[in-house]
Amino acid sequence: xxxxxxxxxxxxxxxxxxxxxxxxxxxxxxxxxxxxxxxxxxxxxxxxxxxxxxxxxxxxxxxxxxxxxxxxxxxxxxxxxxxxxxxxxxxxxxxxxxxxxxxxxxxxxxxxxxxxxxxxxxxxxxxxxxxxxxxx
Amino acid sequence: xxxxxxxxxxxxxxxxxxxxxxxxxxxxxxxxxxxxxxxxxxxxxxxxxxxxxxxxxxxxxxxx
Numbered sequence: 245x246x247x248x249x250x251x252x253x254x255x256x257x258x259x260x261x262x263x264x265x266x267x268x269x270x271x272x273x274x275x276x277x278x279x280x281x282x283x284x285x286x287x288x289x290x291x292x293x294x295x296x297x298x299x300x301x302x303x304x305x306x307x308x309x310x311x312x313x314x315x316x317x318x319x320x321x322x323x324x325x326x327x328x329x330x331x332x333x334x335x336x337x338x339x340x341x342x343x344x345x346x347x348x349x350x351x352x353x354x355x356x357x358x359x360x361x362x363x364x365x366x367x368x369x370x371x372x373x374x375x376x377x378x379x380x
Numbered sequence: 381x382x383x384x385x386x387x388x389x390x391x392x393x394x395x396x397x398x399x400x401x402x403x404x405x406x407x408x409x410x411x412x413x414x415x416x417x418x419x420x421x422x423x424x425x426x427x428x429x430x431x432x433x434x435x436x437x438x439x440x441x442x443x444x
Contacts, residue, residue, distance in 0.1 A: 300424035304417045307424075311431035318432070319439020326442040 300307045321327060398409045 276425065297421075297424050300428070301421055304420040307421065308427060309430045312435040312438075315432035315435020315437075316439040316442075317435075319436035319443065321435075321439025321442040324439075324442040339391045 296307075316322070
């Protein structure tokens with residue numbers, strides 16, 4: 245029958261075992277330090293890329309609106325009737341705003357043409373038809 | 381002619397009465413805007429997180 249004395253639990257016996265454990269602890273500590281350092285660098289990089297204070301400073305309302313939109317999407321509101329209504333309203337308003345300058349141009353052209361018609365010399369004949377359809 | 385004068389007078393009177401109120405409202409709105417943007421600039425993280433949370437809630441409610 246084997247006793248505990250005959251079979252050591254883990255690793256070589258004596259001074260060498262303590263040395264191995266120390267090495268392993270050192271390695272683990274180094275790896276943890278490197279991981280921590282890398283995570284800190286990544287956090288700094290992301291923070292610099294996002295630049296939240298600068299962004300908020302430049303466009304406070306825009307940043308808040310973007311955050312609201314991100315929250316709305318995260319909350320699962322993207323494919324809902326409310327989104328459809330908001331998009332529809334936005335499209336309608338956008339189309340109207342896009343068409344408005346065209347209509348304005350058309351109306352100003354029409355007004356210009358009418359103005360030119362009024363300024364025509366009084367002696368200038370205009371072709372009209374009387375009730376019988378004859379030219380006068 | 382008399383009527384035109386009357387209308388002009390009325391319009392002028394109305395403008396004089398309404399103009400200070402509009403100016404006051406404009407000043408108040410400008411002051412409100414300044415204080416709101418100031419608060420947002422002082423607490424960017426809090427405001428952005430609050431906006432995300434509010435959007436999340438609205439999204440949840442809209443989903444129902």
